[in-house]
Structure formats: C-alpha cells, structure tokens
Amino acid sequence: VTGMSGAAATRDGEAPEHSPPCSPSYDVTGKNKVVTVDGVRVKLQIWDTAGQERFRSVTHAYYRDAQALLLLYDITNKSSFDNIRAWLTEIHEYAQRDVVIMLLGNKADVSSERVIRSEDGETLAREYGVPFMETSAKTGMNVELAFLAIAKELKYRALWQPDGPSFQIRDFVESQKKRPSCCSVL
Numbered sequence: 001v002t003g004m005s006g007a008a009a010t011r012d013g014e015a016p017e018h019s020p021p022c023s024p025s026y027d028v029t030g031k032n033k034v035v036t037v038d039g040v041r042v043k044l045q046i047w048d049t050a051g052q053e054r055f056r057s058v059t060h061a062y063y064r065d066a067q068a069l070l071l072l073y074d075i076t077n078k079s080s081f082d083n084i085r086a087w088l089t090e091i092h093e094y095a096q097r098d099v100v101i102m103l104l105g106n107k108a109d110v111s112s113e114r115v116i117r118s119e120d121g122e123t124l125a126r127e128y129g130v131p132f133m134e135t136s137a138k139t140g141m142n143v144e145l146a147f148l149a150i151a152k153e154l155k156y157r158a159l160w161q162p163d164g165p166s167f168q169i170r171d172f173v174e175s176q177k178k179r180p181s182c183c184s185v186l
C-alpha cells in the first residue's frame, strides 16, 4: 500500500522496450494490465517493489525504465506520507525527466484512522505539480481511474500530433476522481 510502483506502456501486441530490472537482491513483482483508451488498447507493464522496501536501496535502473510512477502513502500512517518527499527527491535525481508521476493517498476507506487530511495530499501534489487522489484498494475507489489516467497520458504522448486534441492529466483526474464522503474528512 505504500511506496512506489512504476509502469511502462506499449500498444497491446507490441513487445515492451524495457523489462523490469533483474537482480537477486531486488524483489519486484510484475503484472500487465491492458487499458482501452479511446479505442486503443494500451498495455501497462507494472512493477511494484515488494517486501521490506527501503527507498534508498531501490536500484536506479528501476527509475530509469519507468515511464510513469505511482507514489502511494497510507492516509492512516504519517511516516508513509512523510516519505513521499524523499521519494520525489530520488525520482527527480534518477527518473526520466518527463516521467509521469501520480500521488495516491490509499486506504481512504478507513476514515476512522485517518491522520493525513485530503488537503495535505492536495497541497503536496500541488507543490510538485502532480495529480493527486485518494484511493482504496479495498473498495476499489479511484483505482481504475489511476491506471486509466496514466494510460491516457502515455497514449497521448506516444501519438501526439501538433493539431490533435490536448490532454492534461491533472484536469482529467480532477474531473473524474471520487472523493471520500464528507464525514471522513478531518
């Protein structure tokens, strides 16, 4: 629920350009997810650090190969939120310069244990110019949206044309995201 996941996109059917870095000391679980965006099937190859990750020991190859990074904190755990700045510093240093970043505050379903306000996530996201939403892996709230937004952004970039329609991932997320009920906001 906390930490960072990376994604790289190809059109479904194409071989991926990169593979997750492979190292015995680096435990990464990989999954593919196909998202249909405006009739185009985009295959996201998703890598997630597993087990007792420590951000400083994550290999830099992981950052380098990712086209998108999902940064997750747990709204019931302050240190997971505080770690996000360190992740962002690392990303700035080692990731591709135009990597798509999304900040997600997970466990939005457990409002009774919330310690991080939605506004705190929003403020941090604004500071770094990244889209933000709260999610719940338990109820599924905003989970599909997170992957859809990333697939849309990567497809937009891959098929960009000067006279084509524009796409702003932050505007898309703001217009589509569901917010936890009023009573769960501190």
Ligand SMILES: Nc1nc2c(ncn2[C@@H]2O[C@H](COP(=O)(O)OP(=O)(O)OP(=O)(O)O)[C@@H](O)[C@H]2O)c(=O)[nH]1
Pocket: 001, 002, 003, 049, 050, 051, 052, 053, 106, 107, 108, 109, 110, 135, 136, 137, 138, 139
């Ligand atoms: N209520 C609730 N529980 C969740 C949610 N997401 C994850 N959990 C629970 O939180 C615990 C930790 O989830 P993990 O996905 O293993 O967290 P992690 O930070 O990736 O942990 P590592 O894999 O050890 O790095 C598990 O018991 C999950 O079932 C959520 O959205 N809501």
